[in-house]
Amino acid sequence: MAEETSPPSCSKWPGEELKKQQAMAGPLVLMNLSWFGKTVVTTIFLGRLGNLPLAGGALGYTFANVTGFSVLTGLCYAMDPICGQAFGARNYGIMRRTLFMAVILLLLVSIPISLLWFHVDKIMEFFGISADIASLSKIFVLYLLPDLVVTSFLCPLKAYLSCQAVTLPILITTVVALALHVPAGFYLSQTKGLRGLSTAVWLTDLALVLMLAAYVYFHDKRKCTFSGDGGYRHEEEEDRRTWSQNWTDCVRLIRLSVPCCLTTCLEWWCYEILLLLSGRLDNARVPVAVLTIVFNFDYILYSFMLSLSTVVSVRVSNELGAARPETARGSARVCLSVSVILGCIGGSLMAISGRWWGSLFSHDELVLSGVKKMMLLMAVVEVANFPLVVCGGIMRAAAKPKQAMYATLGGFYFVALPLGILLAFKLKFQLAGLVLGFLVGNAITSCVMLVLVGKINWAREDQKAKELTRV
Numbered sequence: 001m002a003e004e005t006s007p008p009s010c011s012k013w014p015g016e017e018l019k020k021q022q023a024m025a026g027p028l029v030l031m032n033l034s035w036f037g038k039t040v041v042t043t044i045f046l047g048r049l050g051n052l053p054l055a056g057g058a059l060g061y062t063f064a065n066v067t068g069f070s071v072l073t074g075l076c077y078a079m080d081p082i083c084g085q086a087f088g089a090r091n092y093g094i095m096r097r098t099l100f101m102a103v104i105l106l107l108l109v110s111i112p113i114s115l116l117w118f119h120v121d122k123i124m125e126f127f128g129i130s131a132d133i134a135s136l137s138k139i140f141v142l143y144l145l146p147d148l149v150v151t152s153f154l155c156p157l158k159a160y161l162s163c164q165a166v167t168l169p170i171l172i173t174t175v176v177a178l179a180l181h182v183p184a185g186f187y188l189s190q191t192k193g194l195r196g197l198s199t200a201v202w203l204t205d206l207a208l209v210l211m212l213a214a215y216v217y218f219h220d221k222r223k224c225t226f227s228g229d230g231g232y233r234h235e236e237e238e239d240r241r242t243w244s245q246n247w248t249d250c251v252r253l254i255r256l257s258v259p260c261c262l263t264t265c266l267e268w269w270c271y272e273i274l275l276l277l278s279g280r281l282d283n284a285r286v287p288v289a290v291l292t293i294v295f296n297f298d299y300i301l302y303s304f305m306l307s308l309s310t311v312v313s314v315r316v317s318n319e320l321g322a323a324r325p326e327t328a329r330g331s332a333r334v335c336l337s338v339s340v341i342l343g344c345i346g347g348s349l350m351a352i353s354g355r356w357w358g359s360l361f362s363h364d365e366l367v368l369s370g371v372k373k374m375m376l377l378m379a380v381v382e383v384a385n386f387p388l389v390v391c392g393g394i395m396r397a398a399a400k401p402k403q404a405m406y407a408t409l410g411g412f413y414f415v416a417l418p419l420g421i422l423l424a425f426k427l428k429f430q431l432a433g434l435v436l437g438f439l440v441g442n443a444i445t446s447c448v449m450l451v452l453v454g455k456i457n458w459a460r461e462d463q464k465a466k467e468l469t470r471v
Helices: 013-048 051-076 079-088 092-117 120-126 131-142 146-162 168-192 194-222 236-241 247-278 285-321 325-353 365-397 401-426 430-454 458-469
Strands: 224-226 232-234
Touching (some): 013 051, 013 194, 013 325, 051 092, 051 120, 051 131, 079 092, 079 247, 079 285, 079 365, 092 146, 092 247, 120 131, 146 168, 247 430, 285 325, 285 365, 285 430, 285 458, 325 430, 325 458, 365 401, 365 430, 401 430
Antiparallel strands (some): 224 232
16 A cells, blocks of 8 residues: 655645646657647648548548547546556556556457448548548548557557656657658658558557557566565566456446546547538638638647646546545646646637738638637637646546536537537627637536536545555
């Protein structure tokens, strides 16, 4: 059992906590930006193949993200509370069992996803996409199928290391993988077209998996387990027990993974639905282009939000596992405070950047004017978005993803989308109406999540963490 210690004095503690969070957040931000760079590089190579392959490949990539990778990523978030609290309690056996079970779970879920991908062309044609674009999308997606298997290993490996606050190796291997993706994408896209570019994507991910797996292997070989007599012992006994799976562990992982997955997918899908709805507005070419350009800036800011969410999830879960509930609560407060500050900074940057951001993507005056206006509205969204994403990390760390799921469902699907549709189509506010509805729903969701975080009984979570980690 981890020895309970009192947190540092109030005068020193916030600074020390900030240093810990900064040490984790820096590599995570750069890692997320690098992985966003892989998408940018892939899109550039798609554009070099021509307008039709660009449209087909981009739609195929979006379909793969929405129906496949978002699901696998969301399911893997269930590792955060289990591995994070187990690491805090120094119960490394539970961590390795959870890693193994998460890989198996994601591989099993990949089977129905792959069956769905075989019918991507029919699905797109059903929603009005032309047959030539749909057929190219199918080619791109089918050659991306191996990435489902690769991602089933990649996500758990990243989560396994992140829960131990090991972030620098993830950054280094991600940068190396991105460096490999550029020549691989260029060569394979030129020689094999769409098929080659899809292959380059999963080969890049495979290279990252192999590097991370090698690091985890050697990292775990060096790791020692804290023994009850105050010393340390190597994990030979734990290694023999790691793969004897416990049905209770499986059930716990699945019960956490479903709401984690739904929360991630519901938020992810809401953005895609907004983009689809913009295609039904007057002169659809303009609002679709405007929203796509604005979302590209949002993706950059999301790299920071996602990093903060991971940091707070790790810090809170580690402290709960170490039987320090007050320190866990303090970690949550510090990260929430940082998220509010960064939300204001990010929103300000988005508002200011509206003057020139659009010109990087288009020279159409209508599009540029629309980007400038919509980025002002989206700037307010970002102010609420930062605390919202961080609250999601806190709820995951406390093993309360179901409450976060209900908040996301209510805010986005019972407020944001209905209100946006009403303002855009009934009241004729057009794209501004969609974004305004999204703003209101986002703000309400953030408020609900803040209330849920404020109502967490940290002493009770401490007891639950002891049960979870069997301390």
